[in-house]
Amino acid sequence: MARIDEVAAAAGVSISTVSYALSGKRAISPDTRRRVLDAAATLGYQPHAGARALAGRRTQIFALTEPLRADTHAPTHMAFVLAASIAARRRDYDLLLLTDEQASAGMQRVAASDLVDAVLVLDVAPDDARVEIARSLRIPTVFIGIPDDHEGLDCVDLDFEGAAALAVDTLADAGVTTMALIGQTDVAYEASNFPPRLRSAALARAEARGSTLRFATSGVTTTDPSSVRAATAAALDAGVTGILIHAAEDAHDAVLSVLAERDLEIGRDISLISVATVFDTSRLSSPVDTIPLVPSASCDVAVELAIARLEEPGRAPVMHLISPDYRSVGSVARPG
Amino acid sequence: MARIDEVAAAAGVSISTVSYALSGKRAISPDTRRRVLDAAATLGYQPHAGARALAGRRTQIFALTEPLRADTHAPTHMAFVLAASIAARRRDYDLLLLTDEQASAGMQRVAASDLVDAVLVLDVAPDDARVEIARSLRIPTVFIGIPDDHEGLDCVDLDFEGAAALAVDTLADAGVTTMALIGQTDVAYEASNFPPRLRSAALARAEARGSTLRFATSGVTTTDPSSVRAATAAALDAGVTGILIHAAEDAHDAVLSVLAERDLEIGRDISLISVATVFDTSRLSSPVDTIPLVPSASCDVAVELAIARLEEPGRAPVMHLISPDYRSVGSVARPG
DNA sequence: TTGAAAGCGGTACCAT
DNA sequence: ATGGTACCGCTTTCAA
Numbered sequence: 001m002a003r004i005d006e007v008a009a010a011a012g013v014s015i016s017t018v019s020y021a022l023s024g025k026r027a028i029s030p031d032t033r034r035r036v037l038d039a040a041a042t043l044g045y046q047p048h049a050g051a052r053a054l055a056g057r058r059t060q061i062f063a064l065t066e067p068l069r070a071d072t073h074a075p076t077h078m079a080f081v082l083a084a085s086i087a088a089r090r091r092d093y094d095l096l097l098l099t100d101e102q103a104s105a106g107m108q109r110v111a112a113s114d115l116v117d118a119v120l121v122l123d124v125a126p127d128d129a130r131v132e133i134a135r136s137l138r139i140p141t142v143f144i145g146i147p148d149d150h151e152g153l154d155c156v157d158l159d160f161e162g163a164a165a166l167a168v169d170t171l172a173d174a175g176v177t178t179m180a181l182i183g184q185t186d187v188a189y190e191a192s193n194f195p196p197r198l199r200s201a202a203l204a205r206a207e208a209r210g211s212t213l214r215f216a217t218s219g220v221t222t223t224d225p226s227s228v229r230a231a232t233a234a235a236l237d238a239g240v241t242g243i244l245i246h247a248a249e250d251a252h253d254a255v256l257s258v259l260a261e262r263d264l265e266i267g268r269d270i271s272l273i274s275v276a277t278v279f280d281t282s283r284l285s286s287p288v289d290t291i292p293l294v295p296s297a298s299c300d301v302a303v304e305l306a307i308a309r310l311e312e313p314g315r316a317p318v319m320h321l322i323s324p325d326y327r328s329v330g331s332v333a334r335p336g
Numbered sequence: 337m338a339r340i341d342e343v344a345a346a347a348g349v350s351i352s353t354v355s356y357a358l359s360g361k362r363a364i365s366p367d368t369r370r371r372v373l374d375a376a377a378t379l380g381y382q383p384h385a386g387a388r389a390l391a392g393r394r395t396q397i398f399a400l401t402e403p404l405r406a407d408t409h410a411p412t413h414m415a416f417v418l419a420a421s422i423a424a425r426r427r428d429y430d431l432l433l434l435t436d437e438q439a440s441a442g443m444q445r446v447a448a449s450d451l452v453d454a455v456l457v458l459d460v461a462p463d464d465a466r467v468e469i470a471r472s473l474r475i476p477t478v479f480i481g482i483p484d485d486h487e488g489l490d491c492v493d494l495d496f497e498g499a500a501a502l503a504v505d506t507l508a509d510a511g512v513t514t515m516a517l518i519g520q521t522d523v524a525y526e527a528s529n530f531p532p533r534l535r536s537a538a539l540a541r542a543e544a545r546g547s548t549l550r551f552a553t554s555g556v557t558t559t560d561p562s563s564v565r566a567a568t569a570a571a572l573d574a575g576v577t578g579i580l581i582h583a584a585e586d587a588h589d590a591v592l593s594v595l596a597e598r599d600l601e602i603g604r605d606i607s608l609i610s611v612a613t614v615f616d617t618s619r620l621s622s623p624v625d626t627i628p629l630v631p632s633a634s635c636d637v638a639v640e641l642a643i644a645r646l647e648e649p650g651r652a653p654v655m656h657l658i659s660p661d662y663r664s665v666g667s668v669a670r671p672g
Numbered sequence: 673t674t675g676a677a678a679g680c681g682g683t684a685c686c687a688t
Numbered sequence: 689a690t691g692g693t694a695c696c697g698c699t700t701t702c703a704a
Contacts, residue, residue, distance in 0.1 A: 001448055001449075001450070003697060003698090004697065004698060005697080005698095013674075013675085014674065014675045014676075015675085015676090015697095015698080015699095016674075016675060016676080016677090016699080016700075016701095017673090017674060017675075019698070019699060019700080020674090020699090020700090023699085025699090025700085026673085026674095026700095027673070028673075028674085029673060029674090032673080032674080044448065046445065046448035046449040047449060047697080047698065048390065048449060048450050048696085048697050048698070049386075049389065049395070049446075049449045049450055049451040050385075050386045050387070050388075050389025050390040050395065050450060050696080050697080050698090051386070051390045051680090051696070051697035051698040051699090052386075052449075052697080052698055052699080053385065053386030053389070053680090053698090054384065054386040054387050054390050054679095054680045054681065054682085054696090054697080054698070054699090055679080055680050055697075055698040055699040055700080056680090056698070056699055056700090057680080057699090059385070059386065061432070064433070068414070068418055072414075074410035074411040074413070074414045075410040075411075077410070077414065078404070078408075078410045078413065078414065081433070081435070082404055082435055082436065085433055085435040085436065085438070086435075086436065089438060094432055094433070094442075094446070094451070095432065095433045096397070096430055096431065096432055096433070097400070097417070097421055097430070097431045097432070097433050099417070099418055099421040099422075100418065100421065100422065102421070102425060106430075109382070110385075110430070112337055112380065112382035113337075113382040113383060113384060113385045114337070114384050114385055114386060115385040115430070222619075283558075339681060339682085340681065340682060341681085341682095349690075349691085350690065350691045350692070351681095351682080351683095351691085351692090351693095352683080352684075352685095352690075352691060352692075352693090353689090353690060353691070355682070355683060355684080356683095356684090356690085359683085361683090361684080362684090362689085362690095363689065364689070364690085365689060365690090368689080368690080383681080383682065384680085384681050384682065386680080386681080386682090387680070387681035387682040387683090387696090388681080388682055388683080389682090389696090390680090390681080390682070390683090390695095390696045390697065390698085391681075391682045391683040391684080391695080391696050392682075392683055392684090392696085393683090393696080
């Protein structure tokens with residue numbers, strides 16, 4: 001490819017002028033700038049990534065670590081990876097993938113070799129091994145999710161506690177006194193960090209509101225429609241009139257099918273809210289109110305936090321909780 | 337971090353000796369080598385990626401392009417990304433993610449800036465835009481999947497035609513004369529490259545064997561259990577005694593449930609083969625013979641092809657078709 | 673406002 | 689078998 005000296009020659013200026021004209025790091029006369037830009041465009045100039053990294057001490061690459069556990073919900077995960085990629089590109093960063101065992105070992109390797117400028121952590125576990133590694137790195141690390149021990153770390157996540165409280169309040173305000181929470185799979189409550197956060201917040205809020213909240217998981221290792229159906233039926237039999245779903249798409253289908261079989265009209269006989277879900281709920285057989293988990297919201301913030309820390313390493317660690325957003329489509333009964 | 341000159345000083349040798357001792361590119365006395373390795377280990381030396389890329393003209397990074405279309409089956413896709421990552425790491429390469437619009441635009445960008453040594457292409461479409469881009473790049477590109485126009489390209493994929501023929505033959509050999517193929521979603525037959533390949537090969541082979549083959553898709557944009565159930569029922573009503581499934585896991589569940597409801601015993605009353613599927617079929621309610629699509633097989637080959645072309649740019653393009661592997665668990669009836 | 677040149681941290685050629 | 693050193697292509701300081 002064309003090198004910077006060729007661009008300089010074509011524009012009739014020095015190498016440093018080309019560098020500055022392109023980076024904007026010092027004032028250049030409009031006229032000179034134009035000639036440089038034209039020359040660069042004509043020659044299809046792209047700075048050599050290695051040379052730039054060596055001289056500039058920035059690679060414009062973030063590592064993205066993802067352990068990919070057996071219980072990882074692939075569609076949700078994919079949405080996060082995509083969102084991270086888009087957020088990074090918007091700020092002129094590429095993503096280097098660290099999967100599997102590389103999720104931990106790779107962090108040290110890519111940091112030590114100055115391959116990346118910062119690390120983004122996905123699929124955070126409560127006792128995540130990457131916490132300790134992050135603390136030992138000289139480059140910024142941002143957690144998308146909140147580990148138990150997050151002292152001194154930059155973290156972003158949906159405010160699951162707030163989302164749970166908002167959901168419970170909405171049902172309670174609608175007059176629901178007996179409610180149910182259809183949750184994630186069993187393993188998710190051990191391996192992942194947010195399901196327990198949402199559950200305990202929901203339970204606490206229900207109690208505070210004087211309501212009863214029944215909890216049921218949606219399966220053992222993977223969402224099991226029959227167990228979701230059974231849990232829904234049992235809840236209805238117990239007099240539940242409001243259901244919170246924090247689970248994958250097929251669990252929603254299962255709940256809706258049970259309600260349909262019992263001829264219960266959603267938004268009148270029974271209230272339904274989908275909490276912290278990623279998929280497109282408009283595909284469901286009936287509209288359902290949502291407090292969505294938005295990957296792009298988390299990932300946009302994560303990228304900004306990483307960049308902020310690169311620019312100001314000494315700044316105080318940030319725990320950024322994204323406010324829950326209630327999207328009503330009428331699946332909650334109006335009181336009276 | 338420690339630099340090469342510090343390692344050299346600690347080992348009492350020159351910089352070039354350290355470089356050679358570590359790369360193995362020239363003979364070093366066992367004694368010297370030990371001292372260098374020890375010094376490097378003690379100092380935790382990791383070569384600076386940028387410096388190495390600049391001087392060595394190799395980044396040890398592959399780009400992985402993935403368009404992520406709306407119909408992308410997330411679990412399968414994730415399995416391929418993971419397999420690619422593992423295959424790359426085994427050969428000391430990292431993966432840079434190029435998603436979405438970056439899948440095409442990013443290819444040129446990362447190639448022009450010498451950010452990566454080669455490109456791996458995932459989720460190949462019949463008329464893939466990345467074909468033309470690949471031809472214009474100065475770095476190797478390997479397609480995991482086969483575009484219509486693959487002249488001069490390096491490609492790897494399961495031998496879908498062979499897999500289809502093997503499946504049809506197996507049924508025909510078992511005495512099945514009327515068979516059905518439950519295929520992918522409608523859109524997959526337009527946007528993706530292998531569903532049509534498998535379908536036409538199956539149809540051709542069935543005709544050659546004097547058998548009848550009914551074809552049905554598994555849904556419009558996403559697998560639709562009810563449409564799969566209907567297709568299965570219709571096939572059975574038409575006298576089908578052998579079914580080929582080339583679809584996602586839930587389509588298998590749907591087929592099996594219909595068979596169960598009709599009290600048909602698999603492997604006796606009816607024969608079943610899952611063709612070119614990625615998921616763990618042992619989770620199904622009944623064992624099903626499989627001709628699996630193995631991500632690691634394709635990705636291992638892809639990485640080797642990329643490296644081979646880096647080492648010998650002039651070599652002839654390779655179209656590597658992976659032989660289908662029949663895994664029998666008794667779901668095909670023995671003749672007689 | 674612009675240019676010259678000293679690095680950045682390795683690789684690999686040329687010597688010895 | 690080992691060492692000295694000229695690059696690799698860019699960023700940034702120092703000068704003018």
